[in-house]
Amino acid sequence: MGIFSTENPWVFAFGLLGNISSFVVFLAPVPTFLRVFKKKSTDGFQSLPYVAAIFSAMLWIYYASLKSDEILLITINSFGCVVETIYIALYIIYAPKQARMLTLRLVLLLNFGGFCVLLLLSQFLAKGPNRVRVLGWVSVAFSISVFAAPLSIMRVVIRTKSVEFMPFTLSFFLTLSAVMWLLYGIALKDFYVALPNILGFILGALQMVLYVIYKNHKGIEEGQNLPAEKEADTVKSSTTAMTSSSEVHATALCSSQLQLPNSDGNGTHNNQDAHEQTKNNAIGRMEGSSHGHFSADIV
Numbered sequence: 001m002g003i004f005s006t007e008n009p010w011v012f013a014f015g016l017l018g019n020i021s022s023f024v025v026f027l028a029p030v031p032t033f034l035r036v037f038k039k040k041s042t043d044g045f046q047s048l049p050y051v052a053a054i055f056s057a058m059l060w061i062y063y064a065s066l067k068s069d070e071i072l073l074i075t076i077n078s079f080g081c082v083v084e085t086i087y088i089a090l091y092i093i094y095a096p097k098q099a100r101m102l103t104l105r106l107v108l109l110l111n112f113g114g115f116c117v118l119l120l121l122s123q124f125l126a127k128g129p130n131r132v133r134v135l136g137w138v139s140v141a142f143s144i145s146v147f148a149a150p151l152s153i154m155r156v157v158i159r160t161k162s163v164e165f166m167p168f169t170l171s172f173f174l175t176l177s178a179v180m181w182l183l184y185g186i187a188l189k190d191f192y193v194a195l196p197n198i199l200g201f202i203l204g205a206l207q208m209v210l211y212v213i214y215k216n217h218k219g220i221e222e223g224q225n226l227p228a229e230k231e232a233d234t235v236k237s238s239t240t241a242m243t244s245s246s247e248v249h250a251t252a253l254c255s256s257q258l259q260l261p262n263s264d265g266n267g268t269h270n271n272q273d274a275h276e277q278t279k280n281n282a283i284g285r286m287e288g289s290s291h292g293h294f295s296a297d298i299v
Helices: 009-026 031-040 048-065 071-094 097-125 128-147 146-161 168-188 193-214 225-238 271-297
Strands: none
Touching: 009 071, 009 168, 031 071, 048 071, 048 097, 048 128, 071 097, 097 128, 128 193, 146 193, 168 193
């Protein structure tokens, strides 16, 4: 029997299409990291979405390895682990020291410590079908939790009346990925695969609707801060120079605000750089959700 064979041809078809669409989403951050490589700087964007993406992919690989005929989940999430590891490596090389050390701590805590604890507990405390159920629910819970990222970006689009922070192509492939894995889960009768992608499809569809509504709106002008950030930014600019604004915060995925722009040594802002950084953080969060959401989607 071939490794990709299945009694249900729809399982293979949707799984293959899911691999293709998810492959595109996993490569979405490539322009961002090419820019990081060229500028030798992370421009203050966050690494937490990429760390979470690796953990999510590891969960789904473990889950799929316990089941038969789910090799297509293993293939795409294995690819995701490799790609996300490269992203994290580049981030660690070019990030400021404080952000670099925090990223290393997150990787050790979540990807090594957290996964090893889960592996040991599932091996000794859960047996047979119970182990699959436990891992399934853990994977679903983690996948759903990272949907806070696209929700925050949708809120930014509504506030600014601009889709600049929500690229259409990325939104389209996120939605397509969710649909393919939802159908894959349904065809395979795998509740744990289908469930997170129901939410992924709904959020993806809402993103597409927002794009149609605001695609012709001018939105905020380049160099302007987001409305809700103006007061906070004024307070921040009166303090000493902040060097930790590029730090990865543990609540980044759950935050409804974009990261505040950096201040220069004199306490003033370069508006163009601030606007670009805000945009990069927004798109980075979209890309990160693609991994979490789509490593969730991915499954």
